[in-house]
Amino acid sequence: MTENVQQVEEQVEELEEIDLTAANEVIDKYIDMHGNLMPVLQGIQEAYGYIPEVTVHLAAERLNVYASQIYGVLTFYAQFHLKPRGKYIIRVCMGTACHVKGAGRIGDAIVDRLGIGHAETTEDLKFTAEYVACIGACGMAPVIMVNDATYGSITVQKTAEVIEKYKAMD
């Protein structure tokens, strides 16, 4: 059983080698601010594209906040990501209007094409799919977004085309 405890320790020890300079800079910037956890985490996410585990332990140590508490914050807010994300984020609107107009099939089409469902990322880190509530473009339902570009009145066929377009891009 003690081996198990050691395993947990090793899990933590064996964290990926990540350059912590950027995370340290973010922490330096906010260290004296009251209520600095959110901006620190946002800053780290901006620098790394997601929140690597080592940076959580670093922030815990330097801000004197429990790692468990930081993890609680990270899992509470949808804005934080604990795994690396794709270069292109495909947001599939699942709001009422899109839902009625068949958003489910659009989601399925992405699964078919890229093999990724909600909150999943392709292995080559090119695409991440996200099912979101409403992106405020109900007039164009069903709608998807790829990063900042919006594609309205989309069909399964058109989804495939959009995916191909981004696949071809770097």
Next chain:
Amino acid sequence: MVNLTIDGKQITTAKTSTIYEAAKENGIYIPVLCYAKKLLPYGACRICLVEVEQMKGRLIPSCTTPVTEGMVVTTLSDEIRKVRKTVLEFLLVNHVVDCPVCDKGGECDLQDLTYEYEVVTNRFEGEKFDLPTDEVNPLIERNMNRCVLCGKCVRVCDEVVGYGSYSFINRGFETKIATAFDRGLNCEFCGQCVSMCPVGAILPRPFKFKARPWQLKEVDSVCGYCGNGCTVTLGVKDNQVQTIRFNEDTGVNHGNLCVRGRFGYSYVNDSKRLTKPLIRKGGELKEASWDEAFATITEKFKTAGKDLGIISGARLTNEELLLLKRVSSAIGTQNLDHSGGECYKGLTEGLKETMGISASTGTFPQVEKCDAILAIRSDFYETHPVFGMVINQAIRLNDAQLAVIADKRGKLSKLPNARTLIHKPGCEINMINALCQVIIAEGLAQTAGLQGITELTKALADYTPEAVAGMVGADAEAIKKTARELANAQNAAIVVAYGLPYTAYSKEIAIAAANLALLTGIAGRDGSGLYLCGEKANSQGAVDLQIIPGPAGLGAQQVLSTAAEGKLPVLYLVGEDPLVSYPDQTLVKKALEKTFLVVQDLFMTDSAKYADIVLPAASFAEKEGTFTNAERRIQRLRAGIKSPGEAKTDFAIFQQLLDKLQKTAPTTPAAAFSELTAEVSGYTDIIYEQIGAQGQVWGGETLVPVKKVLVPVAGMEPLQADYQLLVGSALYHSGTVSTRSKGPMSVCPEPYIEFNRDDAATFGVTTGEMVQLKADGVAIQAKVKVDNRLPKGVLFAPYHFGELGLNKIYKGQSVIAVEPGKI
């Protein structure tokens, strides 16, 4: 005070009370799930909703609502009943109702409430959780399918323990309690979360499927490990201690316990316990009768007379120590001592010289209300874990400023408001002197009634913060800040721990601390105090009862060195294993070999193997009597089980010894206590039968110094060596007894040598690899543990493990120069 009406009853209560507390005080029942007396109000579960006439139209959580003048409260009505039932229905939507196999069954708040509110059917339907059980660690099992999200575990781990294992993660229906990154629990295993959990979500693993709660006989006693004296409730079934439970309502230290207190009980039931007296015949220890053993011992003791040496442990009760003293005077020897003889000298010599007393001046509840605390040397979270929690409470509830003078960082350093003043090993006195210097130089000293201020001022001239900082590598500004805080605080505490691994300069450190306590007025001021906390459960009792050498007697160290020279005919060891725990193993070994050795213990200890007679003794769980803890609190032990085989309590053994020596002895611990109140100053007027759940503090909450003499004491030269080893106590262990307990051993099973990351890298070692330490030509080996709390060049090793042979190189010094090397 505030007047209000609850259920038609007129109530007067404190302004700070909540409705729930006011009701509880007056015997009015309101159900709760998330409320706990020692935690801040939370209001998560909504079970305690009540009606308040002035706030008609909505229900109010009674656990978070403060009382106001003229409030009219109804705690139960049809409406309230309906709402509470609905809350329970919601909880039961996804709660797995696996009561038949749940260890909590029978004392589960959710089960009880479901029964009370007759939640037979549920109007709601939903998915049951199907989360894996966390059973990665050996002590605490977490089954989150049973969780009701009251958050008590999260809060106790933060507010009291200060470890922060848990947090709420995710949102909405998916909310659950988890550790960082939702891994298996890997913490200090104090089990505070176990005691808080109202349902079967967090359970003690060693107790799984051992007994239903109602089958347990509960016996309130005192923890047998350290000097905190926490109340433990023995859960007894089949003459075995099946578990240790906590007593939140009336227990000392709020029912808080640490890993040793809660999980370190299995040694009591161990099959390796000694059950019969053993006598060495033909070179081998053979089972014998008590009569034979007593006959030989009496004869040997009588022949030895004044040359008999007696070394006792500090886990005997006061009554047993009284009888031991009687034995020693019946024989006519003054060679009586305890706990290695050196470590307690801070009390018997240091405080005696400066303040004329030999005990801490305040109590733990007073520490909780302090606004400045100075911890010296030991990390209390390791040596006295529950005292660490007391300090944490002072910080959380009172925003106390904590300063730590230490040679390594520890958990205290991680608390909010903590300022750690790291210094070179062995130089605590220099640091304390610097604090005194600042207080005098800045005119902050309270000099009224102090003797020796001129001499001290002169002696401290060289201890300016700058000079000391330069010498021992601390920060001068931090020293000044700390000194000012201590001098200006309304209530302040200075806390020092002592014990077998901290024997060096114990007298000098105590004197330096006493100087500081006198200059700041901390000693003897109500609410403030100087605390010297002993390592063992009855360390303070042993000092109170003067288990120390008489004027012509030899102390423990001299007894051993005399024995090593072959000049001590008989040595009587009572509950001590010096071969493992005393400094200088070579000397101890020689001593044990050359003398006629009588050992009285629970186990065949390393020292007992050298014995000519071994007497089987009883553990704390088998004893009646009293312990005096580090805050002078006298508490009663109650026997939960019978001793195995023919083993006897130390009380019974001494009684019969006295009988054989034709001396009368008190027949019961109660009778012994009333005799000792006549002998021990401070204990007068305390009546055994009247010692209640909270014990009785001798000398009052604040012990006033008899005199106030400042005594200059010189600092130490830092040791010049590239690698320096600190010896100390590990969190999971206490003395050597805990190494015979499954709980502590399952999480800290073997000795280790702690390295900081840089040093580990220098030697190319990582956690788990073997390393060797050489000192004075002697080498010891152990596994490496890499951590980030030690300064560079400083190593640490715990002293509890016989197999490490740490005392081959530890000879009582504060720090040891070592040469580490990879094997």
